[in-house]
Amino acid sequence: MKKIMLGMLIGLSLAAPLQAQGLHLYQDPIPLGSYVTDYDDMLDKAVSRNHWRFEREGDKRFARLSYKTYEINVELVESDKGIAITLIDAKREGCTKKCDVDMDKVSGWLVKLRRTIAYDLTLAVRDDALRRTVR
Numbered sequence: 001m002k003k004i005m006l007g008m009l010i011g012l013s014l015a016a017p018l019q020a021q022g023l024h025l026y027q028d029p030i031p032l033g034s035y036v037t038d039y040d041d042m043l044d045k046a047v048s049r050n051h052w053r054f055e056r057e058g059d060k061r062f063a064r065l066s067y068k069t070y071e072i073n074v075e076l077v078e079s080d081k082g083i084a085i086t087l088i089d090a091k092r093e094g095c096t097k098k099c100d101v102d103m104d105k106v107s108g109w110l111v112k113l114r115r116t117i118a119y120d121l122t123l124a125v126r127d128d129a130l131r132r133t134v135r
Contacts, residue, residue, distance in 0.1 A: 026110035029082035030117055035124040039083075043076060046120040050112060062088075065109060069095035072106060074113070085114055 036042050040056060047054040047063045055062045061076040063085075073088040090106045092099050 024107060024110070026085045026087075026107065026114045028114070029079065029084040030114065030121060031082040032078075032121070033125065035128045036121065039078070042120050042124065043083075043117065046117045047113065049116055050109075052113060063113065065113075067109070069093060069099075070101070070106070072109060074110065076117075083117065085110055085117075 032039075040054075040061070043061060043063075044054040050065075051067060052063045052065045055064065061078070063074050063076060065072040069092045070090065071093050072090045075086045075088055077084045077086050087106070087110065090101050090103070092101055
């Protein structure tokens with residue numbers, strides 16, 4: 001009986017990582033509130049802090065990073081849940097050695113971008129709370 005239970009436990013522990021395919025760390029939407037009146041201005045300031053460029057084309061918002069040989073393009077998608085980062089593409093232009101894209105580096109830069117946007121939103125929430133208490 002103990003061997004059967006142990007076998008089932010090991011089998012379930014091996015199958016669990018296969019089922020846990022969810023969002024990447026940077027894809028979790030950042031919840032928005034009524035604290036920011038101009039999202040484009042906030043995104044432009046947050047994105048430019050880490051050498052990203054913010055661009056708006058029609059209803060879509062984009063952030064682009066050119067760092068060393070990496071070119072990364074993401075879309076900043078606004079929904080009911082907040083602003084999410086969606087990777088469009090990541091490539092290496094003009095590299096001379098080992099031109100493979102290191103997705104761990106790309107994911108790290110995207111997580112940092114998400115943190116920066118969340119930080120600016122947190123500052124907006126703090127400023128709104130201070131304005132309300134001063135009145």
